[in-house]
Amino acid sequence: MAGVNGSAVSVIEIDRVEILSGTSGFLYGGGRVGGAINYVTKSPTNAPLRRLTFGNYGGTQFYGHADISGKFDNRGRFGYRANLLYQGGDTAIGEPVDQKVANVVLDWHVTDTLYADIKYTYNDYSKEAIQPFYYMTERISIDTSKRYSPKWTSNDIESHKAYTSLRWDPSKYFTLRSAFFYQDTRMRVNQISLNQQVDRTFIPVRISNSPWEKHENYGGYIYLDTRFSTFAVDHKLTLGYSSTLYDYFVRGNGPVSRSGTSLSLDELKNLPEPDWGASFGNEPLSSVWVDRYDNVLIGDAITFNDQWSAMVGLNYATTANKRGGFYGDSSYEKSALTPSVSLLYKPIEEVTTYVSYMEALEKGSIVGNTYANRGTVFPPLVSKQYEVGLKYDISPNLLLSTALFRIEKANQYSDLATPIPSYVQDGLQVHNGVELVLTGKVTDNLTIMGGGTLMDIGVEKSNNPALEGKKPTNAASRMGKIYAEYALPWVPGLSLTGGIYYTGEKYADAANTDKIPSYTLYDIGARYTTRVLDKALTVRLNVINLTGKDYWQNDYTLGTPRTVAFSISTMF
Template identity: 85%
Template sequence: QNFTGVPFVTIRGFQTSSPVYDGIHLYANGSAVSVIEIDRVEILSGTSGFLYGGNRVGGAVNYVTKNSTNVPLRRLTFGNYGGTQFYGHADIGGKFDDRGRFGYRANLLYQGGDTAIGEPINQKVANIVLDGHLTDTLYADVKYTYNDYSKEATQPLFYMRERISIDTSKRYSPKWASNDLESHKAYTSLRWDPSKYFTLRSAFFYQDTRMRVNQISLDEQANKTFIPRMTNSPWEKHENYGGYIYLDSRFSTFAVDHKLTLGYSSTFHEMLLRGNGTVYLSGNTNFLLSELKNIAEPDWGASFGSGSMATAYTTRNDNILIGDDISFNDQWSAMVGLNYATTAYKLDGIYGDSNYEKSKLTPTASLLYKPIEKVTTYVSYMEALEASIIVGNTYANRGEVLSPLLSKQYEVGLKYDINPNLLLSTALFRIEKTNRYSDLATPIPRYVQDGLQVHNGVELVLTGKVTDNLTIMGGGTLMDIGVEKSNDPALEGKKPTNAASRMGKIYAEYALPWIPGLNLTGGIYYTGERYANVANTDKIPSYTLYDIGARYTTRVLDKALIVRLNVINLTGKNYWQDQYNLGVPRTIAFSVSTMF
């Protein structure tokens, strides 16, 4: 599932949608991270409150964006993401000067057509990067991204009485159920290394986004028909500011080495609405699934979307931190840190007038021991101020601020470098988080918090080259999850919603030795059963998905040529991504990349 281009990622049974962008915390609304600006994705398992504050209890996803290339890059890619949604992508980079001090990178994308289920989509993205060493010790960069995204006939949200299988290869919404977004992002960073003992790092981010969402939600009836609820949000304006400044110092006390970091980070998000905000209409007619895409757009009212923009709410997260990476000897080391975290909300206009601010000093501590050179063991404890949230537009108590609380994580683990290119890691963990959920009330549910969501688990991960020709990325997680310390006795011991106790995934690439340049790819992804409601009466079935693909690299007219083919959900499995969203149908994607 994704919203405005940002996927909802589940790590250790917890869902996170707020991305980290080159080390800066962003809010999900309006963040619009495009795949073409990303160089790599860093997955940080476990509570990440020390660096980024709360709201990422299971882990964080850090999108590291592209920089200039050391050698000239001229790449054109033409392809298809599935259905008829073809795209063209140009990636150009290099250096301005012979010494290689100043560089550039430009990525341009145009995408249009229909998805695999017939959702019209159109996207234009432009990403520009300038970077370089202003002096031998001072590096700076400036990045700008423009994103214009439109998608029609987006699949509805499903509120089910009985969890039935629904054909995911069809769409069930009319074209006017849409998601539109236009975003401008600017980012700049600075790194100064005045000596081998000190490094100063800083970055600043600004984003201005306009977005609009027309959403259909379906209430299943006893006779397997559906009554639609229609939500229309006028153009919203989201402004995201963020930045950090860190000072790293390296020194020794007696025989103990230290890398001490002092720093401050802050993010600010403002949402502005036009007029009276979102309009909700609840239907009274029963429809078959096949009839839903013919529903006419309702009359939203003469005053809908009129008037001037006004602030609906603002949110702020501040972090003042100090951390020390301590090396006692070749075998023993430790990492300790403190973060004075603040989360604040201010509501105006249609959400009412109120202020909320809470601060907490949260510790982080890890002890590491290397019994042999290739093995590292560790034990760690982390706390994070879990940020308060504003209840979203699909709930009856929209705009309500849920108070921030503390989340905790205990972990013990081992990492083993089997060889320089293959890493095995395993961990035992316990995570305690505020239990937040939909009460599934009708006709419109409320979003509430009560008790603790506790995840006790073990995970095993293997990544790297097993042989010269075989590369794998795989792992599994087993968890014992439950609700504790609830005010409602009926919730005590129940399983949290949308959290699978078992997950296993493996992706592999095999380079055929008898056909140089040809790699076969494939993946198997298993997600165990979950519950869709707090009473645990609605069970989301487990599912296994299969992907296959191939990549062929060759040279044509002395230019590199790469052809890719991927089949996603090979068997066309019908499944539920979560309690509200259908899974992805069988999708065939392909592309051709060439240098020029």
């Protein structure tokens, strides 16, 4: 699915996901405190790749995926990669899904020091009978294994995305890297929002309908890395600029609301489709808001000796927004000079300790269509993060890390007003916490990825004294997870997998009267790799939410039901 701004990344174009902690993400172009998620997309392989995968995502959602890659020439200068996916059928709760994705990559090693690529992704996605949003007066358990929406509710997306990158290493002292992307997304969403009544029935207070709307995303960066030494101190200095632009177009008056009589959840599935009338107007698309985010940065990764190193940097960030049309005319532009600094010390080769501080200018959030003040853009704020931590390489393949941190950021929440709530920004969320993470191979056969976080969270500097000291909405104080793979030594090629994921209780409302219960989810699976007709063959089976736990992902969204997925991959 696409995000609220129309941006989307398909699973088949991702090679791996990198988690960048706060200061390590700084040299990638500013960003947010707490770090960033970097999707590394697929590139052509040096060796020929021909892989077919057939599988099922759960329910009757069968899919086929082809991944083909290699080089056009004997010298390996020109490469290609193509990923094609078709998915169709119903989810585990009977939501019809249809998806077609095509991802094509071409790259060119122009010289030994100059590399360029171009990538294109087309995604056509449709999902019917999407689950409603729930606004609760009494937090109850709802059976997540059932579908409650009529089929005419839907989420339809068509996206075209092109992106290109260039890297030039003229010498061992200099690297120039740049990239640019453009994404055009058309979306249409019909979704029901429900208000719970005292008798535990629900009134559909909003049936959001969006005629096809358009989202355009542009972005790019250019960075110069230089490596040099001053006396015995080594430097990697980065200078750069990055920018993103988002433009939102819509027809007519955008989403509309409809009210209805009180219904049970079982009756909701038979709710007739409203007469949308003029909401499907033929008016031309018009821009209703534009977001811009720019960064100019300088950063230096400094190595004093084998034990001491540091990273210092400054980012001059500018965020701007302009609204118009039915959202009303308004605009803002704010700039801030935000620092990042980290000091590292290695008492022994296997241990790294660090202390860091960073700030980030975060753009104002855009209120979504499920709220009465939809389209409101909150003012930008500077968020802060303090952290001290330790990383211990227990072995070459096993890493233990721990950290104490404090994060200060804007506090945002639903006011739960009836019949339709508004989204509010007021005060600061303060997260004081500790985390512990262990990843890697414990033995030759056992691999684990696990961790836990404990936080003391609260609201400060609120305009409403009643909110002071309350916990932010949708933020759990305790979280933990462990995922493990065990390769059975007596059955070559067979690995058993499993995971346990815990999320502590949290609150749905700013006054902390609506408590969302904690939950623990269990996944199990198996993977078997062998060779058939001298070709690699891999069979996977996974059961998600093994116990069928009913839970709330957040204040208005149900959790994922028990889902059985499987796939078979083979080379050809």
